[in-house]
Amino acid sequence: MAKIEFLNVTKTRSIDGEMRNVLDDVSVAVEKGTILAIGGPSGAGKSTMLRLANRLESATSGRVLLDGVDISTIDPIRLRRKVGMVFQLPSLFPLTVQENLTYGPGLRGVEPSSLEAKVREMLDMVDLPDLSPGRLAGELSVGQQQRVAIARTLMNEPEVLLMDEPTSALDPATAKSVLELVCDIRCRYGITVLFVSHSLEHSKLVGDRFLLIVDGRVIEESDIEAFFLGPSTELGRKFLAGELK
Amino acid sequence: MEYISLSYASLGIAVLFIISAMAVSFRYRLGLEKDLAVGAVRAFVQLTAIGYVLQLLFVSERWYYVVGMLVIMLAAAIKNAVARQSVTLKGMFTTLGISIFVGSALTTAVVIGIILRVKPWYSPRYLIPLAGSILGNSMTGAALALNRLRSDITHRKPEVEAALALGATSRQAVMPMIRDALKSAMLPSISSLMVVGIVHLPGMMAGQIIAGAYPVDAVKYQLMVVYMIAAAVAITSMMVVYLATSLFFTPDHMLKAEALGST
Numbered sequence: 001m002a003k004i005e006f007l008n009v010t011k012t013r014s015i016d017g018e019m020r021n022v023l024d025d026v027s028v029a030v031e032k033g034t035i036l037a038i039g040g041p042s043g044a045g046k047s048t049m050l051r052l053a054n055r056l057e058s059a060t061s062g063r064v065l066l067d068g069v070d071i072s073t074i075d076p077i078r079l080r081r082k083v084g085m086v087f088q089l090p091s092l093f094p095l096t097v098q099e100n101l102t103y104g105p106g107l108r109g110v111e112p113s114s115l116e117a118k119v120r121e122m123l124d125m126v127d128l129p130d131l132s133p134g135r136l137a138g139e140l141s142v143g144q145q146q147r148v149a150i151a152r153t154l155m156n157e158p159e160v161l162l163m164d165e166p167t168s169a170l171d172p173a174t175a176k177s178v179l180e181l182v183c184d185i186r187c188r189y190g191i192t193v194l195f196v197s198h199s200l201e202h203s204k205l206v207g208d209r210f211l212l213i214v215d216g217r218v219i220e221e222s223d224i225e226a227f228f229l230g231p232s233t234e235l236g237r238k239f240l241a242g243e244l245k
Numbered sequence: 246m247e248y249i250s251l252s253y254a255s256l257g258i259a260v261l262f263i264i265s266a267m268a269v270s271f272r273y274r275l276g277l278e279k280d281l282a283v284g285a286v287r288a289f290v291q292l293t294a295i296g297y298v299l300q301l302l303f304v305s306e307r308w309y310y311v312v313g314m315l316v317i318m319l320a321a322a323i324k325n326a327v328a329r330q331s332v333t334l335k336g337m338f339t340t341l342g343i344s345i346f347v348g349s350a351l352t353t354a355v356v357i358g359i360i361l362r363v364k365p366w367y368s369p370r371y372l373i374p375l376a377g378s379i380l381g382n383s384m385t386g387a388a389l390a391l392n393r394l395r396s397d398i399t400h401r402k403p404e405v406e407a408a409l410a411l412g413a414t415s416r417q418a419v420m421p422m423i424r425d426a427l428k429s430a431m432l433p434s435i436s437s438l439m440v441v442g443i444v445h446l447p448g449m450m451a452g453q454i455i456a457g458a459y460p461v462d463a464v465k466y467q468l469m470v471v472y473m474i475a476a477a478v479a480i481t482s483m484m485v486v487y488l489a490t491s492l493f494f495t496p497d498h499m500l501k502a503e504a505l506g507s508t
Contacts, residue, residue: 056406056499076497081412091407093421104411149407156411 001190002067002082002159004053005029009062011048011216022048024216025062030209035186035193037207037224039200041244045216046196050162053194054083066160081108084158088165090137090145097123097140097148098133104156115155122151125188126181143174150181160192161185167202179205200240204228212236214244248456260285299373308367315376319346322384329388332395334504340488341387348383348481349376352473360469378449378470379477382434386478387485390430394486397422398493399505406500415494416487423486430482434475441471 011023023045030036038046051057053064055076064071071079081104092100101119102112119133126147137145146166153161163182167175179202186193197203203210207224212235219235220227231237238244263285270277302310323342330337353376357363363371398405398419408418416423441447442464446454449470453463493504 054410055497056409058495058497058499076499077412077414080410085410087403087407087410089403091403093404093408103408103413107412107417152411 001032001192003030003032003065004083004160004192004194005065005068006049006052007063007065009049009052009059009064011045011052011057012060013048021216023052023059023213026213026216026218027062028211028218028221030192030194032192033186033190035182035195035206035208036211037203037209038194038196038211038213039198039203039239040213040219041239042198044213046213047164048216049213050085050164050194050196053160053162054080054085056085081156082158083160083162084153084156085162085164086146086150086153086166088168090142090149092137092140092145092149092152094138095136096133097131097135097137100137100148100152101133101155103152118155122154123148125154125184126151127177143170143178146170146174146178147181150178150185154185154189157189158191160194163193163195165196165198168198175199175202176205182206200228212239214239299369302369302373306365306367306369308365311367311369311372314369314373318377318380319349322349322380326384326388326391330392330395332504334492336492337391340485340492341391344387344481344484344488345380345383347484348387348477349379351480352379352383352477356469356473374449375470375473379473382474383477383481386430386434386482389433390426390482390485391489393429394419394422394426394489395493395505397425398500402500402505409498409500413498415498415500416490418498419490419493426486427479427482430485431475431479434471434478438471438475441467447471 006026006028009023009026010021012019013022014020015022022043026045026049028036038049040046048057052059053071055071058072066074066079066083071083093103095103098112098119101122102110102115105115105118106112116133123129123131123133128144128147128151131140131144131148137148140148146169150166166182167178170178182193182195183206185191193206195203195206204224209221210224210227211221212219212227212231212233214235219239220231220233222232227236228240231240235244263281267278267281269275270281298314302314319342322345323338326341326345327333327338353372356375356379357366357372361371366372401422405418405422409415447467447470450463450467453466454460458466493501495501
């Protein structure tokens, strides 16, 4: 599994015709097998961090390292297979569950028929053991779709998993079961996880460490327990008190 | 067979059709009277001018005049296809230009050189109307395909990014949208294959019959025309959707945010 590091990363974007830093000199290291929960107010730059980590976007300056290698030197296709991403909405393809799950390996030329056992294993992993792989993705509930989306990403056997608010579209009970699933995935595969969430409760449930970003800047990064017991910054205390939106 | 030559005085009576259309616009307050008047005058000026140009070409029979005319028609087709895009992007002119040129040139070459075996190849009597018909349809197909592709990628951005995040190349990620764009560009020419001769007699065939050709001969020409149009549209739109990938993605398979915009 892999360590991922952000070194002085800045991302500038045009917002309402004005160039703004959505990420401003961000530096953070996430050790192998760690779950880093990333929190902060809306528009803080949390999702942008994830998008930079698998090169859906590129940084304006600074570097992102995967096991010490600058990701801008890695072929983006190879990188994205190593650094998988789960989005806020499941974004399944309008195909069957089986076709969704075999999409990633299929791109590498793996014959879908040779993946039946693996598809079953992944559906078991995401707690959908009774789901028929022949079902159309569009027929599933949002919670089931999000689980299938996680399984689809895991089919590529990623070393890092980026999760961009994967629970925000789910009801509380389903969200809780997806959070348990994230912990299971880390335990079973030892994957490094960057987990972005609006919910402090969700961050606390899954995270080993916590990163607070406000206006694109890192405010604090600490052990999750330490943050929730007492943030070391004023902004951290305000965020915990729900005063930053 | 002789045909009835149309005098300008008789043509003047046809202006009544435009006036009646203006009356409808006036009655329902559509505000289209000015557009109709301008359109009618523009059509008159443009067609009269092209009539004289063609007459000149027919008399001179020089290949470079004919090719020059084709280049002007190609430029106008490309400009029009670009103007029909709801968002203008850098590189769009080149993408549409190459596609319309290749699709039209290939089809025209086959029609002129292999099917009709026109001698000399630049005979304006054949080359200009056939190339014009091919260019016009290629232009519509190319414009339709590119607009549809951009709009679909914009609407289905989450799906595209999910595919990219799984390790798809930009082309693999937009393949479902490419298929839909190709279908939407090709369906009009396929529909026209279905109804030709039943719902309407196309312009070229009607013109030939009025000019004295035997209907069966005119039909053969028309069949060639509808087949060549179907091929030209297919080739052009296929090239557009393949070349267009670079309009929407960086070489590193990242979506260009500025390329999507509104639908």
